[in-house]
Structures are given as C-alpha cells and as structure tokens.
Amino acid sequence: MSIKSTLEKVISEDLAEIWSLLNPDEKRLITDNFEIHTFKKNQIIYAEKDDPAYLWCLLKGKVKLYKDGIGGRQQILRLYRPIQYFGYRAYFANEPYVSSASAFEPSTLGTLPMALVKSMIDNNRDLAWFFIHELSKNLGGSDTKIVTLTQKHIRGRLAEALILLIDNYGFEDDGKTLKIYMAREDVANLSNMTTSNAIRTLSAFAQERIITVDGRRIKIVDEAKLRQISKFG
Amino acid sequence: MSIKSTLEKVISEDLAEIWSLLNPDEKRLITDNFEIHTFKKNQIIYAEKDDPAYLWCLLKGKVKLYKDGIGGRQQILRLYRPIQYFGYRAYFANEPYVSSASAFEPSTLGTLPMALVKSMIDNNRDLAWFFIHELSKNLGGSDTKIVTLTQKHIRGRLAEALILLIDNYGFEDDGKTLKIYMAREDVANLSNMTTSNAIRTLSAFAQERIITVDGRRIKIVDEAKLRQISKFG
C-alpha cells in the first residue's frame, strides 16, 4: 500500500472519534498536515521541559506518559492505547512539558501541529468540548491518584495498577492473560514502589492464587479479590 | 448597600477575568442567574460523590479542595483565593465530584448553574479557552504533585507546601508573615504527613532559622533556603 493511501486509511478509519466531529474543509486540513512517525521499543517521543508543538495520536502500539523523579525513580502517570491523543496539555497550559512520553513497544503515531489544532478548536465547538472533556477526566484521575499513591499500602497499590492494566489493555483471547507485557520495573513505576517490592508482591499475589505469573505474562485468576485488595487491603 | 447593587458590584468588579470575555447578552444572563452564598469557617461547600450543578466563584475568604482518604487522612489538593473558579471539572467530565470543598475561613461565594456555563461556552470561544487553559494548568500541577508527594522526603514536602502558601496567599504588610493561618493538621494534610510530623518539622525549620513560628503565624525568614530544601533535601 502506498504511503498516501495508508495515510488516508489511517486518518479516516482510525481517527474516528475526532474525525466525526469535522467538516470537509477541516478533514482536508488534517490530511494535509498529518504526519506518521514510528518509534522503537523504549524510544522517547518527547521529554520533560521540551516545548510542545504537536498533538500526538497513537495509532498502533503502547505508550507511557511518565515523570522522572528523585534518584532516577520514575512515576508512570498514564498509559495510552490506539486510538488516543496526548501531548496537548502543556501547549494549552502555555508551558513546557512536565512529563515525558515513550513507546512501550514498537509503535506508530501521527502528529498534527498544535497551532492547527488550536485554530480548529476556535471554529469547532465539538472539538473544544472533546478536549475539555478529556482534560476533565484526566484531572479527576490525577487527583484520585495523588491520594491512592500516597495513602494505600503496597498491596493495594499493586492491585490497583493491575486493574488499570486490565481496563487499559484488556485480556488476550483466553480472557485472563493481560494484553501487556511489562518489566517488573515498570510495574513498580506504575505503583510507586521499588522493583524489589513489585516482584515480592506479585509473588505474594501468585501464592494467594489471585494471579499467576510466567515471566512477563500475568494471568488474572481472581479479579474480584484484586478489586477488593485495591479498595481496602 | 442593597443586595442588588452589591451583586452588580461584585459581578462587574470581581469577575473581571471572565467578565471581559462576555458580550452584553451574556452579562445579562449572568447577573440574572448569579447567586451569592456565605460559608462559615470549616463549612463544607460540596462533598465527594455529590453531583456537580454549579460553577463556584470565590469572592472573599479562602477555600480548600481536598479528598478524604484512608483512616480519616485528608489530602488537600488545591487552595483557592478570590477571584477564582472551581467545581466545574466533575460536570465537564460528566461524573460526580471526586473531591470536596470547604471554607478555610468565613467566605463569600457566588454560583452560576453549570448548564448556563455550558451554553455560554458553546457560544463563546474565549470562555472555552479559559476553561481549557485552567484545566490544563491544573492537570500539570496534579501530575507534578503525584511525584513530589510520593518521592520527596518530609522536609522537602513541607518546604514545598510553605512555598505553595506563599505563592497562593502571599505575605502580610511586613513582607514576611504568611497571609494564611492554618492548623498544623491542615499543614500536614497539604504535605502528606501526620500532624505530629508537621509540628516536628516546622519546629526543626524554626530551629534552623528558616522560619519563625508563633502559634499559627508563620514568618518566612529564609525563602531561598526553603526553595533549596524543596528542590533537594
């Protein structure tokens, strides 16, 4: 398939959520300015303190948004799956990025210049509402995360992280195996704990028959128990 | 002064930031639907899980946005001063409140029905941008808070909280005394620590001549040192 036809296919099929909000002129503007980029596993898409210039659209693969903290400790803030948009917050806030984005696995992304997005929002109230809604959802999520990450104990935080992975990436065809295969270190960075404790606590959950672990393959055996631990334990 | 003229004065003078974005019809809509409410010290304005119905505008006093966590532990998420707006996020996200708001001291607030705000955003792109900008700033702040509250040590967290108080409420005329007088428990709830540790660490800072403490009156003696502690130690 030619690059041109791939682009049109990608844009018309995969951008569905935003695409349906646009008129023909706007659609034209997008196809003319949309650029496809590919990233290798662990490749950085943008970094904290960079100036935001593009709206990023994840078309294929998985992306993590994270923040580097003290002593190399990293906190994963959000996970993205196709088709989701990110990278716009800092532009709207008129400030540099406060977090970084990198590809979890080989990924394909599209970009649109934020200046273009801005002018389209000016002329399309649905698009404005799309971003108001996204920002509002994310803000509620971050506010909640502040409390859970600071107040829940290790088991509760890990259980919550596993549930987040279920909700974000779902299961393989067996309906049990998590459709994401991440290093223990990333599990730790998601749950605000050290790698050692992520390993220890995963082992404990396996011993308790809540999950099974085979390398990076995690099967959820007792999701109800997991939700209970997340809520209380 | 009559209630009516007070209302007009309040609206035209104090709502400046949003007011200037509106046309005469919109201004009329606001004056007709704006309601003034007063709250006593520590009175709850709205609570987590309530359904959001109003845009709140703080006209006088101080308000804290907080979330109740585990074992009665409370995390203060944001502080408001006149003239600032809040209470709209949950409505835009189409979900119940995930946090509560209460008056720090006797306060005056105004409300506008969110349905009205929504229709005004539909017809006023500047108003849409106002909220996109606010939400984006707040989201960046919350994402940053996730990392500082989970990774910084007690002294760093307290130093950061004090700096937040400086930035939010500033100083009395002497240029040193914090213009907010909060219980040690609230200082603790702002910095993710126990009341005991807030007391201890404030005492330590006083001993080190970084601040002086006289009851709830806190004087910032060495702001540079405070910023240094916030950044590193």
Add this chain to the structure above:
DNA sequence: TTAAAATTATGCTTTAGAACATGCAAAGTT
C-alpha cells in the same frame, strides 16, 4: 556458542516516618 548484560527472585538489614502516649498551654464554657 559463548560471553555479557539485563532482569527476576529472595533473604537480610536498615530506616523514615507512622502510631502512640503524655504533658502543657491557650481559649472557651459554665
């Protein structure tokens, strides 16, 4: 294929900060 590096797994030690207890002092209340 072998070597090197990274990742996973576990045991042991240390520690930051929570939990608890107690004493004072200030400020209302009767």
Add this chain to the structure above:
DNA sequence: AACTTTGCATGTTCTAAAGCATAATTTTAA
C-alpha cells in the same frame, strides 16, 4: 474561678517498605 476542650510540642516505640547483597534466570549481543 473552675472546668472542659482543643491544639501544640516532644519523647518513645513500632513497622512498612526501602536498601543492599547475592544468586538464578532470561535476554541480548558478539
């Protein structure tokens, strides 16, 4: 004035989780 409540201060104990060390396993590279 006596009593009660509330908030501040400080010392002591306890524990969840970090830090460290080491080994086994897996992955990558040469």
